[in-house]
Each structure stands twice: as structure tokens, then as C-alpha cells.
Amino acid sequence: MIDLYYWTTPNGHKITIFLEEAEIPYTIHPINIGEGDQFQPEFLKISPNNRIPAIADNEPVDGGEPISVFESGAILEYLAEKTGKLLPLEIRDRYEALQWLYWQMGGLGPMLGQNHHFSKYAPEKIPYAIERYVKETSRLYGVLDKRLADREYAAGDYSIADIACYPWIVPYEAQGQNLDDFPNLKRWFEAIQARPAVQRAYAKAQEVNSNNTMSNEAKKVLFGQDKR
Known part of the structure; x- marks a missing residue:
């Protein structure tokens, strides 16, 4: 059994998608990052960078004590x-x-995350920052689109590489992107979107996040202005 410490972000979705694809039993422990749950001592024991997701594997293959893993890329590789x-x-x-x-972890995720921040969440709209990250998002979309020109998935068969990238493309409209500009990526995106495991993962997200709203106080907690 996997204990998943999770919130409904692209990085959180990566792990529910993998667990659904692999049909591994798991229990979700919601970590409401707008309420400051990520700063609780119990969570910091398994995720010292106070970020979701994290897991605890209660049945590791070596038969020893439970293993905890943080950082979404490391979790995908571990699973x-x-x-x-x-x-x-x-x-x-x-x-x-x-x-x-690793391309997703080092580039796609961080750059699109900055796009989200300056385009949607920042208290002050800074045109230079918005333009910079929207353009970088477009560049990265183009890298993936070119990669997918002669293959169905990013690295041969469907893999953790696709699982890592897909949730960051889901909010493409909010990122100022049009998938019609990236036909190979669009084909890839729609194929993954149609997978039953992906649909189940996003249904879990709706259950967890059904009553959540992003207040100004929650934004302060989320972006580190108030660590509680």
C-alpha cells in the first residue's frame, strides 16, 4: 500500500496517474497547500522541502521499514x-x-509554473514577466512538438516521461497557448487525455478539491509569504 501525500497540482497529478496506470493500491492524504498543511511537522518528516507530492511505501521490495520519497520525478522513478x-x-x-x-523536471515544470504565477496569481501584473514566461512556454511546447513529430510518445512507448509532462500541458489555455499551433503535441495530448487511468486520476482530483477556493490568504501561504 502506498500512502500518497497529495494536492491537486500538476506535480500531484503525475503520481495519481502513475498509480492508476499501474493499478497499485494507494491512499490519498490531502495536503492543502493553501491552508499551510505542507509546513506541518509530520509532513516535513517525509518532504523536507515542504512541497507535494510525497509518498510512503509501506511494502518496499526489500521487505524492510517503509520508504518515503519526495520530489515527483524521484517518486515516478521509484514507483x-x-x-x-x-x-x-x-x-x-x-x-x-x-x-x-528530467527535461520536464528541470524545464517544462519550472517555466510553466512561473507562467502560472505571473499570469494568474501574482498580485501585480508585470508585462515583462508575463511575456517572458508565455514565450518560454511556447518554446518548450515547440521542443516537445518537434520530438513527437515521428513518434507516438516522448520516449518510445508510453512512460513516466509522458506522465510527467502531460499534467503541465492540461492548463494550456491559461498559459496563453493554442494546441492547434502544435499539432504533434495536440495529438499526443488527446491520446493521453483519453486514457482511462488518466481520467480516473483527474476524477480523484475533483473529489479532493471539490470545496477548495484560492483566497488571498491562501495565495500568501502557497507562495511562501506566510509560512504559518
């Missing part, structure tokens, strides 16, 4: 290793997938 799913075993294919996972 793929544990299950033997969604990450190739052959070294060339494996590193095709891993490099695109």
Missing part, C-alpha cells in the same frame, strides 16, 4: 523501479525516457 512498469529496462530506451523526465 517504476518497484513495479517494473512504465520505464524501459533496456539501457538506451531507459535513458530516452529518463532524459525527457
Whole structure:
């Protein structure tokens, strides 16, 4: 059984998608990042960077004590290793997938996150910042679109690379993007969107987030202005 410490963000969605795809039993423990749950001592024991998601694996393959993992990329890699799913075993294919996972972790996620912040959440609208990150988002979309020109998924078969990237593309309209400008990416996006496991993962998100609203106080907590 996996204990998943989760909130309904792109990084959180990555893990529910994997768990649904791999059909691993798991329990969601909501960490409301607008209410400051990420700063609670119990959570910091498994996620010292006070960020979601994090997991505790109560049945590790070595049979020892539970293993906790934070950082969404590390969690995906850990779960793929544990299950033997969604990450190739052959070294060339494996590193095709891993490099695109790390591309998402190092570029796509952080840059699109800045897009979200300055376009939607920042208390002051700064045109330079908005333009910078919208353009960088478009550039990164273009990188992935080019990659997908001659293949169905980012790294051969559907893998943790695709699972990592997909949730960051979901809010494309809020990022100032039009998927029609990226036809290969659009085809890839629609194929993943149609997967039953992905639909189940997003249904879980709706259950968790059904009563949540982003107040000004919640924004202060979320963006580190108030650590409570």
C-alpha cells in the first residue's frame, strides 16, 4: 500500500496517474497547500522541502521499514523501479525516457509554473514577466512538438516521461497557448487525455478539491509569504 501525500497540482497529478496506470493500491492524504498543511511537522518528516507530492511505501521490495520519497520525478522513478512498469529496462530506451523526465523536471515544470504565477496569481501584473514566461512556454511546447513529430510518445512507448509532462500541458489555455499551433503535441495530448487511468486520476482530483477556493490568504501561504 502506498500512502500518497497529495494536492491537486500538476506535480500531484503525475503520481495519481502513475498509480492508476499501474493499478497499485494507494491512499490519498490531502495536503492543502493553501491552508499551510505542507509546513506541518509530520509532513516535513517525509518532504523536507515542504512541497507535494510525497509518498510512503509501506511494502518496499526489500521487505524492510517503509520508504518515503519526495520530489515527483524521484517518486515516478521509484514507483517504476518497484513495479517494473512504465520505464524501459533496456539501457538506451531507459535513458530516452529518463532524459525527457528530467527535461520536464528541470524545464517544462519550472517555466510553466512561473507562467502560472505571473499570469494568474501574482498580485501585480508585470508585462515583462508575463511575456517572458508565455514565450518560454511556447518554446518548450515547440521542443516537445518537434520530438513527437515521428513518434507516438516522448520516449518510445508510453512512460513516466509522458506522465510527467502531460499534467503541465492540461492548463494550456491559461498559459496563453493554442494546441492547434502544435499539432504533434495536440495529438499526443488527446491520446493521453483519453486514457482511462488518466481520467480516473483527474476524477480523484475533483473529489479532493471539490470545496477548495484560492483566497488571498491562501495565495500568501502557497507562495511562501506566510509560512504559518
